[in-house]
Amino acid sequence: MTTDTIDIAPKLRGRPREFDMDAALDEALRVFSERGYYAASISELTEAMGLTAGSVYKAFGDKRGVFLAAFDRYRHVRQHMLDDCIAAAPNGYEKLRALMTFFAGSSWGDIGRRGCLAVGSATELALFDDDVAKRIGVAFDFDERRILDLIRLGQEDGSIPKHVDAESTACAILSFTKGMRVVGKTGRTQEHMFAASEAAMKLLN
Amino acid sequence: MTTDTIDIAPKLRGRPREFDMDAALDEALRVFSERGYYAASISELTEAMGLTAGSVYKAFGDKRGVFLAAFDRYRHVRQHMLDDCIAAAPNGYEKLRALMTFFAGSSWGDIGRRGCLAVGSATELALFDDDVAKRIGVAFDFDERRILDLIRLGQEDGSIPKHVDAESTACAILSFTKGMRVVGKTGRTQEHMFAASEAAMKLLN
DNA sequence: TTGATTTGGAAACGATCATTTCCTAAAAGA
DNA sequence: TCTTTTAGGAAATGATCGTTTCCAAATCAA
Numbered sequence: 001m002t003t004d005t006i007d008i009a010p011k012l013r014g015r016p017r018e019f020d021m022d023a024a025l026d027e028a029l030r031v032f033s034e035r036g037y038y039a040a041s042i043s044e045l046t047e048a049m050g051l052t053a054g055s056v057y058k059a060f061g062d063k064r065g066v067f068l069a070a071f072d073r074y075r076h077v078r079q080h081m082l083d084d085c086i087a088a089a090p091n092g093y094e095k096l097r098a099l100m101t102f103f104a105g106s107s108w109g110d111i112g113r114r115g116c117l118a119v120g121s122a123t124e125l126a127l128f129d130d131d132v133a134k135r136i137g138v139a140f141d142f143d144e145r146r147i148l149d150l151i152r153l154g155q156e157d158g159s160i161p162k163h164v165d166a167e168s169t170a171c172a173i174l175s176f177t178k179g180m181r182v183v184g185k186t187g188r189t190q191e192h193m194f195a196a197s198e199a200a201m202k203l204l205n
Numbered sequence: 206m207t208t209d210t211i212d213i214a215p216k217l218r219g220r221p222r223e224f225d226m227d228a229a230l231d232e233a234l235r236v237f238s239e240r241g242y243y244a245a246s247i248s249e250l251t252e253a254m255g256l257t258a259g260s261v262y263k264a265f266g267d268k269r270g271v272f273l274a275a276f277d278r279y280r281h282v283r284q285h286m287l288d289d290c291i292a293a294a295p296n297g298y299e300k301l302r303a304l305m306t307f308f309a310g311s312s313w314g315d316i317g318r319r320g321c322l323a324v325g326s327a328t329e330l331a332l333f334d335d336d337v338a339k340r341i342g343v344a345f346d347f348d349e350r351r352i353l354d355l356i357r358l359g360q361e362d363g364s365i366p367k368h369v370d371a372e373s374t375a376c377a378i379l380s381f382t383k384g385m386r387v388v389g390k391t392g393r394t395q396e397h398m399f400a401a402s403e404a405a406m407k408l409l410n
Numbered sequence: 411t412t413g414a415t416t417t418g419g420a421a422a423c424g425a426t427c428a429t430t431t432c433c434t435a436a437a438a439g440a
Numbered sequence: 441t442c443t444t445t446t447a448g449g450a451a452a453t454g455a456t457c458g459t460t461t462c463c464a465a466a467t468c469a470a
Contacts, residue, residue, distance in 0.1 A: 014416025015466040036329045038243035042458060052419045063458065113332055119387050123325045124241045126390045127318055137391045168400035175401055179384025182324050185331045186342045195373035196380055203407050219446025220436040247428060257449045268428065
């Protein structure tokens with residue numbers, strides 16, 4: 001994956017970093033997604049990232065630092081992917097269909113089994129790690145806000161009825177999308193999940 | 206919690222077990238729910254269960270054995286709680302409202318933060334532990350089947366329109382309920398989650 | 411060049427993990 | 441009563457964990 005995070009080299013002193021940060025984080029977030037936080041050992045992470053433990057600790061401080069960086073990278077990449085999916089749709093209603101289809105498309109087969117890093121860390125870490133909890137909270141609030149804005153957009157462009165309660169429906173759709181990522185862990189079929197997301201469009205009637 | 210699992214004492218030889226199995230498992234499933242599988246250490250489990258490591262290994266074989274027993278216990282208890290919630294409702298539609306309200310009621314405040322053991326183990330263990338994956342699959346299939354049956358019941362008793370596609374709607378509601386448990390990890394309010402579950406009732410229109 | 415600074419990387423560190431061992435206690439079968 | 445069987449429990453075990461240390465390599469400032 002070659003999505004840019006921050007590519008401006010600020011002319012730092014000392015020996016320059018040899019590895020590609022985004023590529024390393026892409027491998028790290030894959031390991032964290034598959035294994036979860038605790039089951040992902042430093043050995044497995046360093047091997048996947050193509051680095052030694054020393055380099056990892058120099059760059060990220062500790063294991064938690066690797067996770068937080070990988071989490072931010074994950075959010076960044078997924079948001080851009082979702083943005084691209086939504087952009088083409090002509091109105092609020094169709095943008096929300098694209099959004100739900102996007103999540104349905106990530107909730108079947110091998111990609112579905114790999115799971116969502118945000119959902120995984122929410123269940124595994126949110127209760128005892130306040131920093132992670134805050135990040136999850138921000139991420140979910142952002143997702144919910146985007147859904148809310150799309151509902152209101154649809155109500156303005158006439159594709160969604162005015163009587164739809166935007167706030168509660170946004171929370172329902174947020175829950176539905178995160179839930180698909182959970183159900184997708186059990187290996188559903190593409191048809192199964194797409195049909196579910198199509199059924200969920202009724203929330204906007 | 207004093208829900209019976211199997212209370213028939215089959216007159217076993219040897220020294221009889223001194224601890225209460227269901228009470229011990231209730232503590233174990235609480236620890237697993239809060240911490241997750243890997244972060245829950247044997248020390249923390251034994252302390253919560255009021256046992257020594259020796260007794261635990263005698264009774265369950267290994268840590269995974271404790272988890273599987275706790276998981277089955279969790280499913281057993283939760284299913285009975287849900288059954289009670291649904292029983293009073295007069296028709297399919299209202300039973301499904303009771304079902305969604307039940308999950309909404311488990312998705313806010315401290316109980317919401319504690320999370321769902323099935324959702325947690327699905328995200329943490331399903332990919333690499335085939336036994337757990339099978340258990341999650343069976344559990345989710347059971348949940349989905351129950352929702353499906355309630356939709357069909359509603360269509361027979363006239364409380365749900367015939368044009369509702371039962372299969373895809375069942376998967377959508379399943380995803381929605383599991384998703385509420387994920388969103389509930391971030392500490393939502395009671396009103397927030399109840400409003401979302403009420404909005405989700407539109408899936409049955 | 412020289413010194414300061416940062417990275418790369420192998421090896422070693424203490425801590426904690428799940429698990430086993432070994433012994434005693436308590437019950438049933440003979 | 442005596443053997444067998446199972447549970448309770450403290451202590452020890454080996455493995456693995458995250459992390460640190462130490463040194464060579466590479467860059468910039470002077």
